[in-house]
Amino acid sequence: AVRIGVVAELSGAGAPSGTNWRDGARLAVEEINAEGGILGRMVEITEYDTQTDPQVSRALVQKAIDEGAFAIWGTIYSGSTIVNMLVAMQNGVPQFVGSEAPPIVQQGNPYIFRTSMGAQKGVPGLTPYFTDTLGVEKVGVAWTNNEFGKGGHDVFIQEMENVGIEVVADISSEQGQADFASDVSQLRDSGAEAIFVYMNQEESARFLIEARKQGISVPLVGEVTLNDQKVIELAGDAANGAIAHVGLTTAAPEIAAFGEKFNERYGREPIQDAIKGYIAAWATKYVTEMVGEFDQEAFVETMHGLCLPADQYPNILLDICWDETGEVSRPSFMVEVQDGSPVVIERLPAN
Amino acid sequence: MLELKDIYGGYGKITILNGTSFKIPPASITTIIGPNGAGKSTAFKAIFGLLSIQSGNVILDGEDVTRRTPAEMIARGVTYVPQGRNVVPQLSVYHNLELGGITSPDQQKVRDRMEQVMDQFPTLRERRNQKAIELSGGQQKQLEIARALLLDPKLILIDEPSIGLSPNLVQEVFRTLTKLRDQGVTVLMVEQNAKAALAMSDYGLVLELGRTRMHEPAAKLLSDPRVGQLFLGGHANVEAPANGI
Amino acid sequence: MSQFLQIMLSGLATGSIYALVAIGFTLIWQSAQTVNFAQGEFVMVPAFLVLVGMNFLGMPLWIAIVFALLVSIVLLGYVFKKLVVEPILPSGGISLIIATMALGIFLKESVKEFYGAEAQPFPPLFPTDPIHILGAVVSLQDIINLAIALGIVVLLTLFLNRTRTGRCMQAAAQNPAVAEILGVNVKRMILYAFLINAALAAVASFLITPVYLAKFSNGEVLGLIAFIAAIVGGFNQIRGALVGGLLIGVLDNLTATYVTAEYRAALPLVLLIGIILIRPQGIMGTPEGRAV
Amino acid sequence: MEKLRRPFIILGLLVLAALTPIGQGNYMVYVLTSWLIFSIAAMGLNLTLGYAGQISLAQASFMAIGAYTTALLTLSGVHWIVAAPVGMALCFLVGLVLGYPALRVKGHFLAFVTLAFNTLVFLVLRNEDWLTGGSYGLVGMPRPDFGLFQTMKQIHFYYFALGITVLASLVMWGIVRSPWGRAFKALRENPVRAESLGVDTRRITLLAFAIGSTYAGLAGALVTPLVQFIEPGSFGLAHSLRILLMVVVGGSGFFFGPFVGAAVVILLPEFLRFTEGYYLIIYSGLVIAMLAFVPNGLMGIGTRLAGKIRRQRPIDAALPEEGQLK
């Protein structure tokens, strides 16, 4: 069998992301093994719980490697990934992560691969929406002050500066924050014509609920999370009308089938991290078989500059390419929540 | 009334009571004297169910009450005033007093008794709304003694009531105990102020090393020269250590 | 102006929830002289019991609420007292602190493992219709929360100070040895405190979860802030919890709006340090009295 | 006999500590090194809490101060051997300051002041990016190089940490058995009386905090080269609580308690890993059970057993002759 280390946030604040990632990966591994594994070897995953603690995650990546992991899947929280990616690099082990913070692919680490677009790519994808579709001159930003939120926030501010849109309110909140009354009321009174919301799922939901309560009427636009299945479930009606640029969503026709499979297997809707985990697993299979042997050096070399079209590699779900830094290019979607479900309103080409 | 039969017991592995036995008749006052650490307080704890007894029996009015809980002892008409300070610090004096009668089904009677004991210890009435912790040492002791009188007990265990009380109040307490004895209450008391205590007692009991050494009518103890030497203020000559400063 | 009013009103609404949780702290302190560091989790769990009732046992909302309340009282009151507090209390405060922290982890992880790591939506018990006041918006739910917190403070204060049982509870907490020799059933008094605390936590849970969403990790922050509220208000007075809770709720929103959002989390803490240094017994608390 | 046995046991344990990592994988050595480091931090808290009775929930923030100072200095080219003491000195000073609230409040209240401090430190580390790198933290700190002895290899670093731990323990041993140690205990037991006997309780309280914090600073200074990456999240409240757990589980006020406690807190989860998702549940359950059945911590068991034997003295010898009636 071939060992894979799933190092993820199975407990602590990141547990929702981590467990989804793991469940997505598990689903993929079940399918892979049912098809005869990778190069005829069964895939055996060992799970490591980082407790959403970066230092623990670092130790656990080391442990997974000590225990002979061929590849590492995880972590999801950018804060952890930034710490533990060094270990995988020192040991020459390929690592798929579900994190979006820009610095992850900016450190020249050849072993790291994203499964979704980094903020430095995803957020700019939204800019035309602000300039052209909405045509606004003043925006507000609400973001969660962790590695993830900060990554997106910094990119967004830069983008707005570039296109000459004024940021009239820039409001950070804590991870796990429950009370968004002050954030919303500041945004409401700031004169912003649209609000960019960049938070983890639950925070997004709470924000939407409060925004609805205080009667915010300007467009709420997000990236990655704002229209996530989970956010919609939590925020209920309050989510209606929210718009987001996302890389992965079960609302996309290509991914809908995965959503059903997942639901059948686990009895709940997947959040995007589950899709990421699933993709990480299948990419490992496809690329290893492309290389033809379990060779980690050859694996990463092959990965760089590789494109996997979805028609040949169906379980990769969407056409995907990795560049030299491990960043992905993939088509993405503008999604709006209508009547409680995400609807793709625009499909953006890979960039 | 109360009998201790060959009690062995102590703290953890240490035995303090080494076969303590005595028997006290009803409606009497018995004073226990003995050196510090003899086990006097420990004996009280044994009677009141606060000590793990290894063997032996405590018999109250013919009933074996060994290892009963304090609540059960109170139900049998026994009250206990321990050594040291024992008030509920943040409750008012009045509510501390009230706790003394908390188990009584007849609260009206408890309130009447409270008025009586506050007459006896006027300070308590004066300070009824003050927190108990704010009282002076002696005032707290008064509160404790008063508290033990609320339930009209059959047997009072009182451990060194004179500590901290001014002389006139010591007399008052002794007078009260005598009065209670005359009404049929049994009193068992520990006192280092032995002369005064024995003078008002019916019996005296000398406890040493957790055993009863003497148990005589109080008058007889008072006139015993050995007892006088050791417990009634006679002087045992001991060299002071040369240094220590 | 309307922003300021909005901030104040929202602050009061959140503050009343902090207060509800904080009351539990002061109650336990006044009747058992201990601190329950799993209090936040005690507020998290009942909401999940409601969800279990509704989603797995098919109960309608209100039945599920009653079910959750009862189960909470048994589990978080009786069982907690018997299995954790009673054996550990004699070995001292710090052991119990650690034990309740461990209990917090236990509850959190159990919920995560058996119900799931993701937040769950939770139906509001009272209408959330907005009420507009001079340009600010509150919901009926907010107002009900405030009223409930107030009512509980009044009732509990009366209970503890005006009834014999209440005073016995205080005696059992402040000097268990004395309470015992006076015939107070110390264990039962402590049990009462824990039962009431569990009930309070459950009520708080039902009121806040619609806003906070049901999630295994909800207790972390809530427990902390509530504890700070209790200290700031005055640990030995039930009404202190109310004052502390409301104060923190309002100040938190004011700081976030007018001072700094980045250091927002620091505000209750700075307040706490300030209060403790200036008035260690808390705003409404009374000094513990004579030390020598 | 009694006197001789102790050094032998200690020597034996030392040899064991030196041999354990041999032949282990990198991960295991890493875990063992964290055990040493956390033992140092717990040792400090044991002084503050176990001996002097002042509860502190800020131990992790002192580790942070030590770690960040060491990181910033070593990144700018200063050798660890200089950087670490600077970090420790800073902790000593900040510890003195944090001791001030302890002069006003006790118990749970003090716990919360220190907790607040911990959170403040966390926020500063996260928000002041210009110095601390914000939430991305600092990366790439070198491991100390002592010419002939380099610590780049995991196992070498372990021996380096072991050496420091032994040194730190010796100093601690000296402190707790000196009159200071007695004064710390007196402060814990009855501060008012201690003050009336000439103990400057104010100074002793501050020292208890400062020394305890310095140990945390040392631990932090070791974390930096071990992990070679630090970020605010690793010094949050949860870590202070973990250190507290180590002290209590090991046996607060027992000299070797922190080592045992750190071993339990760090190594036990390793053994429970196989239970997957349930391990935190089992772990917390075990902690509660331990507190219920072994209230004085694991070191307490040993002492209690020893006490049982010693205590069986004949009580009759306990009273002086002249106090007896014949």
Added chain:
Amino acid sequence: MSAPILSVRNISKAFGAIRAVNDVSFDVQPGEILGLIGPNGSGKSTLFNCVLGQLLPDHGTVHINGNSVSGKRACDLNRQGVGRTFQQLSVFPQMTVLDNIILAGQEHHGTMLSRLFGKPDAGLTEAADNMIEFFRLGHLRDELAGSLSYGQQKLLDAAMAFMAGPGLVLLDEPAGGVNLTMLSDLKERLRAYNLEHGTTFVVIEHNMEFVMSLCSRIIVLAEGAVIAEGTPDDIRNNQVVIDAYLGA
């Protein structure tokens, strides 16, 4: 007459409406054994606490050896040779009897640093053992102080006040609960110190036999004020004192 070792001037202390100490003044001469008696709640302990820095008086001044004690902390005073006991038992329960005694002496030698680097017992074991022997606690030397009986703890408490080697000792009810044999020893001990070292004592006590036979002068407080002062004989026969305090 030499300068007073302790001089209390117009001390008042109120707790809310309760005037615990009300304008009290007196002097204590070096080498004196002064008794301080009075009904419960008359302010004796409060007075001690005001003298020794545990409480801040509302009014008045206290001088020891001619120096004002205002602003001085209890530990400073102790190091300058002022020892005391508290009315309520005050030992260190989780420390052994020996450690209790050594602690009581150690702060009087050397400096903060010498106490860190010097001998672990501060060179006091022998002195402490003598003290323990004298108070007949020898068999309890290595027991935890908390496991002693009330009277034993009271003796330990007194022993600690002596370890300070002070010039002025304030004792709050040293006799309470102490066995009579031990009590007369204690009295002897006080006298011996007084003679040999000129140590001055102020003793609060309700045990009249003890006070009357020990003290050279007695001050009587009632309701916070001095109502009488004089030799034991004067006091014994003072009708005001009998009415307020001694009883028939």
